[in-house]
Amino acid sequence: MKEEALSFLRQALNKPTANFRPGQWESIQELVERRSRLLVIQRTGWGKSLVYFLATRLLRDQGAGCSILISPLLALMRNQIAAAQRIGVKAATINSSNQEEWEVVKIKLLAGEVDILLISPERLANDEFRENILLPISQRIGLFVVDEAHCISDWGHDFRPDYQRIVRILQALPQNIPVLATTATANNRVVDDIINQLGANLQVRRGDLTRESLRLQNIYLPSPAQRMAWLAENLPNLPGSGIIYTLTVRDANRVANWLTIQGINVKAYHGDLESESRITLEDELLNNQIKALVATTALGMGFDKPDLGFVIHYQRPGSVVHYYQQVGRAGRAVDAAYGVLLSGDEDDEITNYFINTAFPPQIHTQQVLDALNQATEGLSVPQLEQNLNLSRGQIDKVLKLLSLEFPSPVSKQGSKWYANPINYRPDIEKITKLTEIRRQEQAKMSEYMQSTECLMAFLAKELDDPHPVNCGKCAVCLSMPLLPVTCSIEMVNQAVIYLRRSNQIIEPRKQWPSQALSSYNFSGNIKNNLIAEAGRALSLWGDAGWGELVKQGKYRDNHFDDALVQSMREMIQRWQPQPFPTWVTCVPSLNRPELVPNFAQRLANQLRLPFKPIVRKVHQTKLQKSMSNSYQQAHNLNGAFVIDTFPGMSGAVFLVDDMVDSRWTFTVIAALLRSAGSGQVFPVALALNSLGQGE
Template sequence: MMELHRYAGQLLKQMLNNPAATFRDGQWEAIAELVERKARLLIVQRTGWGKSMVYFLATRLLRERGTGPTLLISPLIALMRNQLLAAERIGIRAATINSSNRSEWTNIINRLGANDIDMLLIAPERLANDEFRSDVLLPIAGTVGMFVVDEAHCISDWGHDFRPDYRRIARVLQMLPPAMPVLATTATAGERVIADIVAQLGTNLRIVRGSLERDSLRLQNIALSGQAERLAWLATHVPRLPGSGIIYTLTVRDAQRVATWLQSRNIDAHAYWGDLDGAIREDLEQRLLDNRIKALVATTALGMGFDKPDLGFVIHFQRPGSVIHYYQQVGRAGRAIKQAYGILLSGEEDQEITDYFIKTSFPPEEQIEMVLRALESADDGLTLAQLESRVNISHSQIEKVLKILSVESPSPVVRIEKRWYATPVNYAPDRRRIAALTAIRRAEQQRMHDYVHSNECLMVFLRRELDDPDPHPCGRCAVCVGRPLIEPTYAPLLVNEAVTFLRRNDQRIEPRRRWPGNALESRGWIGRIPSSLMAEEGRALCIWGDAGWGALVMHGKQVAGQFDETLVDALAELVRRWSPEPAPAWVTCVPSLNHPTLVPDVARRLAAKLGLPFVAAVRKVLPTAPQKQMQNSFQQVRNIADAFVVDVWDGIDRPVVLVDDMVDSGWTFTVIAALLREAGSGLVFPLALALVQSR
């Protein structure tokens, strides 16, 4: 055993590229358990402890003993690039099968068959893919050398990042060799979550739990409710913080806005979110790893799996929904340096955003029933697009419903190729579980609120919430030292500049490029929208309710019944700043039967300020349900398909600004622009007061 320990220590040094590296408490013991005794372990250790070192080194040692490849389930494979590079240093041949590398699948499958891959990494969603199960999983099931579940709290219904596809893991485990070592790892599992993981992975799962103390972290909370104040604070203090860091936001638009503000202050910061192009994300990650940028302003997409040992700071622009989320994210900082900062800002919008996430975490029962009824009434199943045409539910919610139903055992739905079918299984929602989980989310939200205002050691608060058995004062946080670690101050002039920035932070309205299904078949509009009918790129003055113009737009819409003149001035200034080409020659607007004067009034006043004629060329001839009640593209377009007509006038052939108060999906702009172009208008430039924020 001593010889094996010495050899493993050499591999560790090689892997970390550090001749002085040694095992942390518990690392070697876990490796030995897996390699020598084929144990089943659940490791609950702090962020930065080195859980990935355990499964990479165990894989190398097991492979040298002739076992098959390790199968690793990880929720964010894309963020393990730096770990995979480290694994290459000790000769581990790792590969991943995911939606972004389909061209490599055949080669990877062939290499697996030739025993030329040491570790296969997959996302849990891959387990739902019939092709993957038949072509990849079944052929290697009998030879898998070790099974690893990274971020294992995702298995548990009670875990903060529960993913329905993780439920499939217990079934996969049943088809793998019974004497095979199993490793589950997490940094954020309380007693309830641990018990649930054990119930799903087997009672012979041994718990290895360490302290969640982070000696390098200096924690501080700063309450600045307004976004302008927080932007001013960031501009003042981010340049002074050590090294590079991450600034977390709750929404994509806030990530983009904060990054743009910091760039305007000559701070090298960039926005990062899940749907960003993969090559751009990878480049940004590498630049942060290399300290070639000051900060990434990121959503939670930059979280689990991302490892930068010398990250100097983590700042939260808004309060996360739970202490667990916060510990996981702030734990990115200071993994291999003596001092790093975790600064939590909080604002007036925090509660609203986290409320939204809680309310949408479970599809309402009526949505589940609508999907099941649609499938049951279909003769030959339905595709997702066909489901959208039959149920008034958003695309993402339909996917969520199908995912939740598909992981039930037995399942009331089944997917065959691209079509979904109802099975004879009767589905009964577990209302008690959903109510209990919702109550837990609310309690977590409240505890995060309590953390913001805590007068006790901040590290003790975090550790106690995670059921750490021995929390004690850290002596380093702002509460323990009795003074701010980073001053909460900023220059008043910066606040004024931030307000101006927020009021000039207009939003692009991207043109729609394809008609949804056959929603407009009666007009002959199917498939790609031709350029001769397409709206141009548009602009919105603000985001609904935001810290720039958003509150004033809300007041005009919901309270005053008329939009303030300063908003019309701001729209006129936006058009001049935007300067669309060719220059618009007239103004029209989206009409409404319910509020016939609200938008025309704004459009007339705007036209006067721009020195252009206003022409009410668009009329609404049929009443429609509010577009906000339509939940997907098909329903939104069908709702307004025959509602508008265009009156031709002598100057219609010139470019036009099309004004509305609110834009959400963009389909009203898209349909009216097509009607205008069909009637002979020039290019159509959409312009709205507010863009409805997407979460």
């Protein structure tokens, strides 16, 4: 059978001289001949997908049923599926992007015409999928595969709640079905948890995690401008094409734009892009049509480009696991590739944000449960938003985690959620421990930045590789930098100017939250004659560029510097909104009645336009930043403003504020101004208050 498997391997890889890597054949044999449960821990690029595709082919030849593969990476598996097709393995997928194909896939699956079904863990939450597809084939599944198995463990850094459903599915399946779990990043703590969940009979095969081709180096450059300058000067000299990782979507866009201006062919990649755009970008990188993708972790597990020449981190990730996983994308099939970790002053702030928002606070969970317990008819998520000052994301997170508890204190019928008669107690001790582990991981990454031991050995040790060895190729082993650790003052100055001109677009809101603004009778879609135009913010709050100066003016000086007035005028001149406004007004405040009007008056003088403070605030409101969802943010402003009219207000107008949080203040006042007879309303603000987190 080994010869047959080797023949399939060579067909799959389209390479007549290919051979099994150490551990590949042994894993296939374990699954096909002994029908074992197996956890394979091997470095990225080792070929874990070949194990389950070849095992599927051999099992199907023996008359076994189809394989089920659960993976969070379906969009990134096009190459692997193509390899499977070369050995006659018919793969099909059911996911959110191919709904029109579901019925055809179901018919083929039930007829035994599918060899391997690829699904995301989220699909297991779908009752219809479980009852109409999974249940009918459950007794004849040939192989059950859990890709990226570290996601099962909530002790791992990539825990995904929907993976909890996998354990329950496995418990319901016949015990003689072979099971393969694969990962590149599992330390002993995570392995023990996976064994605990998948069963004590789970065998573990762990490979060597050292990446021999990688040249590792760490460089501390405190400010974003320094790191952007370093990238502009060093990227053109790096071999091949690669990935630059950022922690936020905002930074992916901003760094990509900066490097493009510098004449370097890069593009931004993140989870906010449509799947078709992401596929196009992946192909451009795979085909070396661009120098780099500037990406969030959305380009993470599963992306396979063997000749990737470098992976650079613009900021320090939150854990060694994440770093190893990402830097390990480089140099799989080349002799030398660079892994450079840049680190800056904002790294801890961003990582802290992720740690602090990883689990819903107990009070959020209790608020959701209390609201559901009081609602005998159940509540939809929009209704929960009206009842609670929680964001939709916070509510969704609470409901998802509660629905995965066993027994669950909540259940969903149609669009509504109901409380179940369960005396639910959150595991506070476990959440505290997990948060402490995240803090320890963050500290380990800080330690890695300062490491005086081999960088590759440091990473391998942290991942509990039993045989870490010095690589002899990193900056520490060679006692010298592989790449320059500084950049020119001229380039840093250019980056500072770029950051100061990185104005943020204030997108107009287009729909009123239901019943939030009854005093104004605003409901439904915002009419064209009431909607604000797309506006501009000079900076991001507290950011490099102007953000820090805005923060000082608001909270230290109670006065905005003339440099901000000048810069705002220059921004407006570059922007040239049409029709160009004929007057200026501002958002009033009862707490600081002079701060914004004073700035708006000076800006109007610079623009040589009249300043008309005709927006009045008639009752105190809570701070918009303390409101957590659209309903609460809009409702907070209900009846708060009135407009005094004046002759000549029919021209377009600049509406000035210092900070923009939810955009509802601009939206409501713009609608009131238009109702009172003004022309188009162009919002302008000194700073956009957004951490820009996400993938």
